[in-house]
Amino acid sequence: MMDWPAMNMATAIWMAAVAYASPMMLAALGEVISERAGVMNLGLEGMIAVGALVGYGVSADHGSAWLGLAAGGGVGLLLGAVHAALAVWIGADQIVAGLGMSLAATGAAAFLGPMWITWRSQPAFISELSASRYKALLGFPPTTYLALALGLIAVSVLSGRRLGIAIRASGDSPEAAEALGVRVRAVRSSCVLVGGMLAGLSGAILSLAYAQTWTSTMPNGMGWIIIALVPLSGWRPGRVMLFCLLLAAVNALQIRFQIIGVKLSASILDMMPYVATLIAVIAGRIWPWRKGRWNEPSALGRPLEQ
Amino acid sequence: MKHLVAAVFALLAALLLGFVVLWILHVPPLDACKGMLALCWARKMDTAAKALVLCLLGTGISVAFRAGFWNVGAEGQLCVGAIAAAGIGLYVAPASLWPAPWLWTALALVAGTLAGAFWCLGPALVRAKWQVSEVVTTLMLVYVAKRLLEYLYLGPWRDPQGYGFPGSAPLSASLHVSLVWIAILTGVGAIICALLVKKTVIGFEMSVLSESRDVARYGGIHVGRCLAIVGMISGGLAGLAGAVQVTGTAGRLISGISVGDGFTAIIIACLAGRHPLGVLIVAPFWAMLKVGAEDLEVSYQIPQAFSTALEGICLLCWLTSVWIGRRWFRRFRGNLT
Numbered sequence: 114m115m116d117w118p119a120m121n122m123a124t125a126i127w128m129a130a131v132a133y134a135s136p137m138m139l140a141a142l143g144e145v146i147s148e149r150a151g152v153m154n155l156g157l158e159g160m161i162a163v164g165a166l167v168g169y170g171v172s173a174d175h176g177s178a179w180l181g182l183a184a185g186g187g188v189g190l191l192l193g194a195v196h197a198a199l200a201v202w203i204g205a206d207q208i209v210a211g212l213g214m215s216l217a218a219t220g221a222a223a224f225l226g227p228m229w230i231t232w233r234s235q236p237a238f239i240s241e242l243s244a245s246r247y248k249a250l251l252g253f254p255p256t257t258y259l260a261l262a263l264g265l266i267a268v269s270v271l272s273g274r275r276l277g278i279a280i281r282a283s284g285d286s287p288e289a290a291e292a293l294g295v296r297v298r299a300v301r302s303s304c305v306l307v308g309g310m311l312a313g314l315s316g317a318i319l320s321l322a323y324a325q326t327w328t329s330t331m332p333n334g335m336g337w338i339i340i341a342l343v344p345l346s347g348w349r350p351g352r353v354m355l356f357c358l359l360l361a362a363v364n365a366l367q368i369r370f371q372i373i374g375v376k377l378s379a380s381i382l383d384m385m386p387y388v389a390t391l392i393a394v395i396a397g398r399i400w401p402w403r404k405g406r407w408n409e410p411s412a413l414g415r416p417l418e419q
Numbered sequence: 420m421k422h423l424v425a426a427v428f429a430l431l432a433a434l435l436l437g438f439v440v441l442w443i444l445h446v447p448p449l450d451a452c453k454g455m456l457a458l459c460w461a462r463k464m465d466t467a468a469k470a471l472v473l474c475l476l477g478t479g480i481s482v483a484f485r486a487g488f489w490n491v492g493a494e495g496q497l498c499v500g501a502i503a504a505a506g507i508g509l510y511v512a513p514a515s516l517w518p519a520p521w522l523w524t525a526l527a528l529v530a531g532t533l534a535g536a537f538w539c540l541g542p543a544l545v546r547a548k549w550q551v552s553e554v555v556t557t558l559m560l561v562y563v564a565k566r567l568l569e570y571l572y573l574g575p576w577r578d579p580q581g582y583g584f585p586g587s588a589p590l591s592a593s594l595h596v597s598l599v600w601i602a603i604l605t606g607v608g609a610i611i612c613a614l615l616v617k618k619t620v621i622g623f624e625m626s627v628l629s630e631s632r633d634v635a636r637y638g639g640i641h642v643g644r645c646l647a648i649v650g651m652i653s654g655g656l657a658g659l660a661g662a663v664q665v666t667g668t669a670g671r672l673i674s675g676i677s678v679g680d681g682f683t684a685i686i687i688a689c690l691a692g693r694h695p696l697g698v699l700i701v702a703p704f705w706a707m708l709k710v711g712a713e714d715l716e717v718s719y720q721i722p723q724a725f726s727t728a729l730e731g732i733c734l735l736c737w738l739t740s741v742w743i744g745r746r747w748f749r750r751f752r753g754n755l756t
Contacts (some may be wrong), residue, residue, distance in 0.1 A: 146575075155554065159731070167476070195735070199735060199738055199739070203739065203742045204742070205738040205739075205741070205742060206738070208489055209689060209734065209738060210735065210738055212491060212685060212731075212734065213686075213731045213732075213733075213734030213735040213737075214731065214735065215731065216682055216685075216686075216727060216728075216730050216731030216734065217728055217730075217731025217732045217734070217735060218731065218746065219731075220724045220725070220726075220727030220728030220729070220731055221724075221728040221731065222724075223722065223724035223727065223728075224721070224722045224723075224724035224725045224728050226722075227722050228444075228720070228721075228722070245456065258636065276498065279714065303525050327635055329724070334558075334559075334562050335557045337559065337562075338559075339554065340554075340555060341552075341555040341559065344552065345576055378573070378574050380566045380567070380569040380570035380573065380574070381566065381570055382561070383566050384563050384566045386565075387559045387560075387562040387563050387566075388559075388563060390555075390559055391556060391559045391560070391563075394551055394552075394556065394559075395545055395556075398545075398549040398551045399549055399552065
């Protein structure tokens with residue numbers, strides 16, 4: 114991030130929040146898209162972890178940050194394909210499949226990472242821009258604009274005529290959609306693939322742009338927080354991005370507290386994002402702001418029956 | 420029987436994949452296997468203790484899964500159970516352990532069980548009342564509990580005579596419980612759970628609830644009460660597993676208490692077909708894998724997370740083998756699908 118002396122603390126926290134929010138938003142958009150099509154992707158945490166590792170490793174091996182991002186997205190796509198095969202084509206339980214994916218992928222990242230990445234690896238990061246470019250972008254990192262653009266695309270696709278209706282129909286009543294000629298399995302798998310790709314990309318951004326380092330605990334619960342935020346936002350891309358920003362602000366606040374040395378243990382401060390998510394999820398269920406309009410895909414988690 | 424076939428198939432597939440990965444990493448798979456088994460044999464007691472902990476966790480999870488309550492936060496319940504047991508052993512029990520040491524050990528185990536049960540009761544009640552997904556709440560509580568554990572053994576409970584090493588002071592040696600007692604506890608717990616699931620009204624209510632909440636309510640089942648009982652059993656067993664680690668194996672509060680056993684137990688419960696007694700058969704295998712993974716790290720520099728990856732892959736293989744089983748034998752109804 115920038116280090117302008119004139120920047121006061123509130124601004125600094127918001128800047129950090131925005132920087133952390135962009136990878137969160139990408140993964141969250143992917144989750145919204147696949148849940149709208151009726152497939153829960155509980156493997157998000159693992160997909161982000163693998164994306165972070167592969168992005169970092171490829172960037173270190175080939176010296177190109179953009180190649181790293183592409184590799185992160187690519188490996189996310191692969192993992193998405195595995196999830197699609199299990200959850201859509203085999204019709205396996207989506208919760209179990211997602212948990213298995215999460216365990217396998219976080220385990221694989223933690224197991225392959227130390228063998229791939231050493232202290233000598235020097236990847237190219239999504240570099241800080243020159244001051245003039247920063248002014249042009251209003252001081253936000255370029256990944257923020259990527260997230261915003263993808264958000265706009267997601268909103269227009271999901272509320273759109275052809276594709277949007279096909280996706281929402283696959284999530285709401287797959288059998289009826291199938292009868293009307295929507296190829297539900299194809300729609301669902303493509304949504305899961307997109308979700309996986311975005312999760313992998315988000316992991317690569319996390320390690321190459323936000324943290325600029327790789328640790329074996331990398332997403333550290335971010336994927337699960339996102340999974341909690343999606344129902345809270347009523348499966349809407351715009352709102353989920355807003356919630357991501359709020360949670361990122363909590364996280365930035367917590368990190369800022371640790372830096373300025375608040376008289377609280379780092380472990381306790383570390384709890385803040387998780388506790389905030391818990392409170393938000395429960396509060397969101399108790400006081401729905403649009404009563405009775407939860408807009409939950411009614412076939413969420415249920416495979417296509419024939 | 421068919422569950423067993425699916426489980427064995429999944430285990431074999433996962434092992435085969437593990438062999439391939441090891442072979443790609445230039446590790447001779449058979450030698451690695453031999454080394455792992457040798458380490459398990461050399462450290463019989465550790466392996467047995469790990470198996471018992473996994474049994475306790477797996478039993479609790481299989482009860483929860485039977486009721487359609489996705490308690491994926493056994494790891495967190497284990498942490499608070501360990502904290503409660505250590506708190507009793509270190510700070511509540513008097514130094515003289517009056518009137519009898521075993522009384523305080525029992526109290527520590529009970530405290531751990533209760534702590535785990537209440538840590539899981541929250542998500543159960545919130546699910547019953549407002550239908551908040553328990554997958555999210557129990558998992559968030561895992562992160563909270565792990566941070567709490569970390570806070571305690573790094574901060575206020577850190578051993579003043581520990582030369583700065585992270586960890587609490589060790590429990591008095593007379594508070595330790597032997598493996599035999601833990602084994603008896605585990606066996607009794609599993610049998611009670613099996614009877615509960617198969618022979619009691621609560622067990623029947625659980626199976627109805629897992630099929631459909633609406634049907635359960637129509638049938639006059641008190642959904643909230645049923646979920647609360649299931650949550651407390653499941654969390655209580657996980658808390659007991661944490662307490663057992665503090666009083667039995669680790670002897671203190673250290674980071675080694677929480678090494679992902681709560682997540683391994685999810686796989687164990689699935690492979691065992693969500694049957695509490697099946698868990699007793701499956702758990703030792705994973706205990707051997709987890710203990711043996713240390714040999715992989717020492718001898719071949721393969722990080723221990725290898726076994727975590729293998730766990731996840733095994734779960735995915737299990738889903739696939741259930742599907743194949745269903746296609747081949749039309750009458751085979753895989754659980755959880």
